[in-house]
Amino acid sequence: MPAKRVIPCLDIRDGRIVKGVRFQSLRDAGDPVERAALYEEQGADEIVILDVSATPERRGASLETVKRIRAVLGIPLTVGGGVRALADAQNLLEAGADKVAVNTAAVQCPSLITELASQFGAQCIVLAIDAKAGRVVTHSGKSESTLDAIAWAKEGAGRGAGEILLTSWDRDGTLQGYDTQFLCALRGQVRVPIIASGGAATAQHMAEAFAVGVDAVLAASIFHDGQTTVTEIKRELTDLGIKVRP
Amino acid sequence: MLRDVRIVPTGAANLRSVTEAFRRLGVKATMVRQGNEIEDAEAIILPGVGAFGPAMDLLREQGFAEPLRERIEAERPTLAICLGMQLLAQGSEEAPDTPGLGLLPGMARRLQAPVVPHMGWNCVDREYFYFANSYALARPIPGWETSFAHYAQSFVAMIRRGPVLACQFHPELSGGAGKRLLQEWLDAG
Numbered sequence: 001m002p003a004k005r006v007i008p009c010l011d012i013r014d015g016r017i018v019k020g021v022r023f024q025s026l027r028d029a030g031d032p033v034e035r036a037a038l039y040e041e042q043g044a045d046e047i048v049i050l051d052v053s054a055t056p057e058r059r060g061a062s063l064e065t066v067k068r069i070r071a072v073l074g075i076p077l078t079v080g081g082g083v084r085a086l087a088d089a090q091n092l093l094e095a096g097a098d099k100v101a102v103n104t105a106a107v108q109c110p111s112l113i114t115e116l117a118s119q120f121g122a123q124c125i126v127l128a129i130d131a132k133a134g135r136v137v138t139h140s141g142k143s144e145s146t147l148d149a150i151a152w153a154k155e156g157a158g159r160g161a162g163e164i165l166l167t168s169w170d171r172d173g174t175l176q177g178y179d180t181q182f183l184c185a186l187r188g189q190v191r192v193p194i195i196a197s198g199g200a201a202t203a204q205h206m207a208e209a210f211a212v213g214v215d216a217v218l219a220a221s222i223f224h225d226g227q228t229t230v231t232e233i234k235r236e237l238t239d240l241g242i243k244v245r246p
Numbered sequence: 247m248l249r250d251v252r253i254v255p256t257g258a259a260n261l262r263s264v265t266e267a268f269r270r271l272g273v274k275a276t277m278v279r280q281g282n283e284i285e286d287a288e289a290i291i292l293p294g295v296g297a298f299g300p301a302m303d304l305l306r307e308q309g310f311a312e313p314l315r316e317r318i319e320a321e322r323p324t325l326a327i328c329l330g331m332q333l334l335a336q337g338s339e340e341a342p343d344t345p346g347l348g349l350l351p352g353m354a355r356r357l358q359a360p361v362v363p364h365m366g367w368n369c370v371d372r373e374y375f376y377f378a379n380s381y382a383l384a385r386p387i388p389g390w391e392t393s394f395a396h397y398a399q400s401f402v403a404m405i406r407r408g409p410v411l412a413c414q415f416h417p418e419l420s421g422g423a424g425k426r427l428l429q430e431w432l433d434a435g
Contacts, residue, residue: 001397002366003374040421045367070266076376076419077263093259096266098378098419120259121296123363123378162363162378193365215366245367245374 003245005045005216006206006230006237007195008223010035011052012081015065018052019224029224032065037072039223042230045245047073048101048165048195048218051081052140063095070096080128080165089116093124101126101165104138107147110159117160126195127161129153132169134182141169149182150189157192164194165218171199173221178209187213203236210242248323248435250288251275254314256330257304258295264327267418271429284313289409289435290322294329298354298381299341301329315347318410323435325428326412331405332381334412340381350405352385359398368395368415370403373423375415377403382414409435 010017010032017029036047049069051062066079079092080101089100100120106112106127116125130137131149138145153164166186168179178199186194196209197218206217222228234244251273253261261277268275275291284290292314294301305311318324318334332338335346338354346354357364357380364382367374371393382401386392395403395414404413411431417424 002364002368002377005366067262070262071269074267074270074419074421074425076378076416090259094262096260096262098260098263098416122380123365124260124295163365191361193361193363215361 001243002215003045003243004210004237005195006043006233006244007046007048007216007218008035008039008044008230009048009050009197009218009220010224011050011220012062012065013052015062017224019221033068033072035224036069036077039230040073040075043234043245044075044230045216046076046078048078048080050101051079053082063091066092066095066097078126080126085112086115086119089120089124093120099124099126099163101128103128103130106156107136107138107145107152110155113156113159113161117162122160122162125161126163126165127153127156128165128167129156130167130169131179131182137169150186153186153190157190161192163192164190166194166196166198167218168198172197174199175201175221177201177205178217180208180212183209183214184212203233203240206233207237207240207242210237248289248432249273251291251432252278252283252287252289253291253293254278254284254310255304255308256292256294256296256301256333258293258329260295261293263416263418264291264293267425267428271425271432273432278310281309281313284310284317288323289432290314290317290324292324292326292330292333294327294331294333296329297340298329298332298338298346299344301333302341302344302346305333305347311347315349318347318349321408321410323409323431324411325431327418328379328414328416331412331414332383335383338381350383350387350390352383354381354383356381357397357399357401364397367420368397368403370395370415375403375413375417375420375423377415379414
C-alpha cells in the first residue's frame with residue numbers, strides 16, 4: 001500500500017513565498033526555489049504551490065517560478081491559483097507542473113473539470129475546495145455559497161478530478177488541527193485520493209487526519225516558520241504508527 | 247553512458263519533469279519529430295500521461311509505432327514511463343478497441359481498489375517510487391525481469407530486459423531512488 005504523504009504548501013506572489021492567516025497580512029517568507037529544494041531534501045513527498053497574486057496580470061511571474069522550481073525538484077509539483085481555462089493549465093504543465101489545481105473557476109463552471117481531465121488526464125487534475133461550515137467558499141474566502149462541500153467534491157471526482165484538496169477555511173492557519181469530522185464524512189463519499197489542508201500544527205494532528213482515511217496532508221506555517229522540519233514530522237508520524245516514506 | 251536521448255511525443259503536456267530530471271544527470275533530452283529518429287537515436291523515452299486511446303492513435307498517425315516495436319524487439323536502449331509502459335501491451339481496458347504495441351502479453355486493467363487513482367509513493371523491491379495510475383498490467387511478463395507493487399492487488403511496477411526499462415511509476419518524480427534508477431539506465435546503455 002502507498003505511504004501516507006506529507007506535502008509542504010507554498011503560497012506565492014511575485015516570485016516570493018507569502019504567508020498569513022486566512023490570506024490576511026501577507027508577509028514575505030522567502031525564496032520558493034530554495035524552500036522547495038530544502039523540503040525535498042527533508043523528505044517531502046510532493047510540493048504544492050498556490051499563486052495568490054491579486055490580479056491575473058501578475059500571474060505571468062508564476063510560470064517563471066514554476067520553471068525555476070522544476071529545474072531543481074525531483075518530486076511531484078502541483079500548481080494552483082487562478083486556473084480558469086485549459087490554456088492556464090496547459091501553460092503550467094508545460095512550465096513543469098505535474099498536476100494543476102482548480103478552485104473558484106470550477107465552481108463557476110463545473111464542465112471545466114471535465115475538459116481538463118479529458119485533455120490532460122485525471123491524475124493531472126486536483127480539485128481544490130475551500131470549505132467553511134460544510135459549504136464551499138470561493139474567491140479566496142471572500143465569497144460564500146450554499147453549495148455543499150461534500151456534494152461538490154463528489155461531483156468533481158465524478159467529472160474526472162484525480163484528487164480532492166480540501167481546505168478547512170475555519171481551521172486554516174490556526175494551528176488547531178484538521179477538521180477530522182468533516183474529513184471523515186468526505187472520505188465516506190469520494191473514491192479519489194484526499195489531501196487535507198487547514199489547521200496543522202503537529203504530527204499528532206496529521207496522524208488524526210490519516211486515521212480518518214485521508215491520503216495526504218498539506219502544511220505551510222509550521223514548515224515555513226522553521227518550527228519543525230519535514231524530517232522531524234515524519235519521524236514523529238512513524239512513532240505514531242503512520243506509514244510514511246522515510 | 248547514454249548521451250543522445252530522445253523523447254517520443256505521446257500527447258502529454260508535462261514533459262518538463264522528464265527533461266529536467268535528465269538535465270540534472272547531464273543529459274539533454276530532445277523531442278523526436280520523425281519516425282526515423284526512433285531508429286537512429288541512441289536512446290528513446292516513451293513517456294505517457296493521459297489516455298491510452300489518444301496516445302496510441304498519435305503514435306500510429308506519426309509513424310512511431312512500428313519503429314518503436316522494432317527498437318524494443320532488438321533490445322536497444324528504451325525507457326517507457328507510466329502510460330508509456332501500458333502502450334507496450336496488447337491493449338488497455340481504458341480503450342478496448344485500440345490495440346497497443348503488442349510487445350507484452352495481456353491488457354492493462356483498471357485497478358480494483360477503494361481509492362483510485364493509485365497516487366503516491368509505493369514500494370518496489372524495497373524502494374519507494376511515485377505512482378499516479380488508475381490502470382496497470384497484472385500478468386507476469388515472461389522473458390523480462392519483473393518487479394511488482396501492491397495496491398489492493400499485485401501489479402507490474404517495472405520490467406527490464408537488457409537496456410529496455412519500463413516503469414509504471416514515474417522515476418523522474420521519485421526523488422533519490424528515481425534518480426539512481428535513471429542513472430543506472432543511462433550507464434547500462
